[in-house]
């Protein structure tokens with residue numbers, strides 16, 4: 491059976507994801523996100539939607555779901571953990587929109603309605619939707635992140651964000667035999683250094699900074715990276731603090747511990763860190779040895795408070811462990827050694843280093859995953875470097891969809 495597919499965002503870029511599938515009677519939407527840039531960017535307006543599928547709770551995938559659910563009242567299929575963290579992220583994004591003076595295209599009421607429309611389902615579950623069965627698989631990206639397998643006459647796998655290597659928090663994704671593979675390609679043309687070596691170097695740097703009397707600030711995204719870093723550091727025995735929204739996310743991870751690789755490890759990591767709950771404890775934390783805190787790109791969140799205190803101390807260090815997008819303070823710090831703090835360009839005297847703890851598969855891992863899925867057609871999305879996959883995928887019919895342009899697949 492032929493179905494029509496169309497990317498409303500995120501085909502040849504990272505951010506504001508959205509893809510429709512039309513079977514002639516119904517329209518399904520897979521993800522609907524936003525890019526939290528200044529100002530934020532949104533996907534093309536979706537047509538009327540019957541069913542919505544959400545892979546995970548990062549804003550580039552979930553950030554605009556309430557605009558659709560509020561408008562069309564469609565059900566949202568996702569894991570219960572992704573639903574709960576999305577709720578947290580969406581309210582936070584509304585708050586940021588208001589404080590920065592942007593028009594957010596949905597209301598708190600739409601978020602509430604979205605949560606009422608969630609149909610929770612979990613890995614290996616299958617739901618029947620007319621002619622299509624849908625099965626959920628773990629995407630290995632962050633806890634609760636899912637890949638959707640659409641089973642009609644043939645099989646179509648949509649990966650969302652994907653990692654195939656084991657991380658401390660989640661085990662890597664396993665290939666799923668399919669005819670059509672719609673796969674992310676964030677790391678087209680790039681591979682990660684071995685994770686074990688990165689961890690060794692990261693810990694050696696932390697020991698060095700603490701030995702010379704400095705404080706280590708690790709700016710982290712709230713969902714996934716904060717907890718991965720906490721687990722990596724949990725045995726060091728230093729005076730360690732965790733600040734920002736990552737704290738509540740850790741609580742949600744513990745409530746849905748079936749999505750974690752090892753709940754006991756997460757629990758002991760949580761015990762190894764002291765939580766910053768007030769401005770008083772924040773002052774205490776700034777005198778500590780390690781602070782793991784949001785926001786990951788230094789564009790807001792408690793991290794800026796710590797930098798105000800530590801910026802002139804060359805003994806201290808800022809260790810970046812996540813992607814630093816263009817036009818963010820994190821990127822500025824890496825390129826110039828300065829950041830914008832309270833509307834002023836400020837030189838940071840601390841040591842600055844970046845470590846690759848990506849939750850996305852590298853180029854070779856993606857190619858290997860694709861080959862093991864053994865599809866006929868491969869659609870590459872969520873990538874700025876998609877053409878770099880072409881030499882390695884010559885045995886397949888590769889489709890690089892364009893924004894807003896329809897393409898067909900036999901499903």
Ligand SMILES: [Zn+2]
Pocket residue numbers: 546548631651
């Ligand atoms: Zn993600």
Ligand SMILES: [Zn+2]
Pocket residue numbers: 505548550551651872
């Ligand atoms: Zn993403």
